Amino acid sequence: MRIRSGGHDYEGLSYTADVPFVMLDLVNMRSIDINVENQTAWVQGGALLGELYYTISQKTDTLYFPAGMCPSVGVSGFLSGGGYGNLLRKYGTGADNVLDARFMDVNGNILDRESMGEDLFWAIRGGGASSFGIVLAWKLRLVPVPERVTLFIVSVTLEQGATDIFHKYQYVLPNFDRDLQMRVQINSEYIGNTTNKTIRILFHGIYQGNADTLLPLLNQSFPELNVTREICQEVRMVQSTLQFGGFSISAHVEVLANRSAIPKTNFKSKSDYVRTPIPKSGLIKIWEKMFENDMSEMLQMYTFGGKMEEYSDTATPYPHRAGVLYQVYKLVNLIDQPSDTTTISLKRIAWLRSFDETLESYVSSNPREAYLNYNDLDLGVGSGSYEEASVWGERYWKRENFKKLIRVKSIVDPGNFFRHPQSIPSFSDM
Template identity: 70%
Template sequence: MFEGIYQGTTDTLLPLLDQNFPELGVIGEICQEVKTVQSTLLFWGLPSSTSTGILTNRSAIAKLDNKSKSDYVRTPIPISGLKKIWRKLFENDESALLMINPLGGRMADYSETAIPYPHRAGVLYQVLKTVNFFDQSSDTSPISLSRIAWLESLEKLLEPYVSNNPREAYANYMDLDLGVGSDSYEEASVWGERYWKKNNIKKLIRIKAKVDPKSFFRHPQSIPVF
């Protein structure tokens, strides 16, 4: 499935798709023009006609019990690698999601230190890997644990094909497996540099110390205060 958002009109989108992805055969009748806030509803699987007020109702959208991991890819994955990934997906019990978000373009126009988000020039796409527990009573049931084990094996399979030194990850897909220690920079850098890279995590630590020295705003992988 291809899912995307284009900030423009259908008339300007179709020529771009015809030029770059003619195999998709996209026609105007299947495109839908909506306001940006309405696109958020569509990504949640809701009709664009749904009232945007639902976005402020925490209980209106189903809780998504899952475990997720992320990666960034900087060099094309060879066909042999794609076949391995494809076979791996068929080992799953249909509880998994693998999502590829293409980057490049305007994303690469800013240096990796311009703002906190550092995954810029040279990144081809981001990969989200998820297993869900919708049908389980907890994430520690035998079936849930088998799904987590499958996700960890997929993570290991992808290692040769994704970024390294550090193996980059997306902060908004919080992965506590990367570590939660924050008593020292050495501990925090284990996960912090994967999310933010070395220069940015150091800058964020300095900013945090100034604006939130008591770490009122915190979670297991929030920017630490030393």
């Protein structure tokens, strides 16, 4: 059995299998009911984030939901993996803002939070809901946002001091005002018309307030970033989603709900979490490793801190909380290749795996953490024993959470009906 909501699945686990299978596609279950007065929303399991954002924007400009940047992501998959986004530092993960759910178990019973019990409700908000059953709908807490937020993008190269600026970013931004979120995108590129390479870093910021409030804060704590009023744009929150989603800020917001307008992509990716700032010597090694690739790579750092410091690692299954400075998302793009098995694709994927080894000494360890929603079968798929499953399970959830997820699974789906290569295993002796 495979369960697909948005189909935005990094290893295709929601719609592929190496044996005959049945796919339950929730594509036609995508109604969204917004209650502005109660600041809540009921969202069916097949809706996409873009559809949710668009529907909210048609009702109000002062409420939003703390979900991700990509409008094509399914709400259900996003929430069942934890889910981070531009409101993470102020309101936590998407899963932290789930109030209730309608859930079908392996016996066909339809349950809510009260009837399923708190352990199962805990498990489906970050433990991968498709290991336990089928989420038919989610009740979400909408959060307040200002009528206008401030966006800015700063672009710097190595020749313009990018290494020093990124090095300072690691110390300043995770401890900055939680109204500011910043995504840092890093690519290699040629210098002008030469064959020499450089690194370009884009600092993409969104501030829950106006530029008059933001600029003095940045000028005091991070003047090197050189954010000026000229590069700041004050826009509706839904317009920020357009920009972070790859659309023009002036595009009609309806595009967020247009599934056919969302471009298809093809890539291989991996994730990490950084808890100790990477020294400049380490950054230089990272740049040098990037120069070995064919410029198909991209790194994104996503700032943590703020509200995330207030949650226990066990509040939900998503454990990447206090002490995380930023998340690292790294990929090689295969969009120009007919498949992931061409010579060029295989070379890029091999480079990504070797790049992963280069990063090992600079990212979290024991376990080296990974994000479930960026599922990666390179981490392992075996689940014949806890020792075998822990190789990948503890990277996604850490030990305490993984063991609890197995206990819940063994109660609600002891026959392991809901399974895929990295689903929660069922062990009766946990």
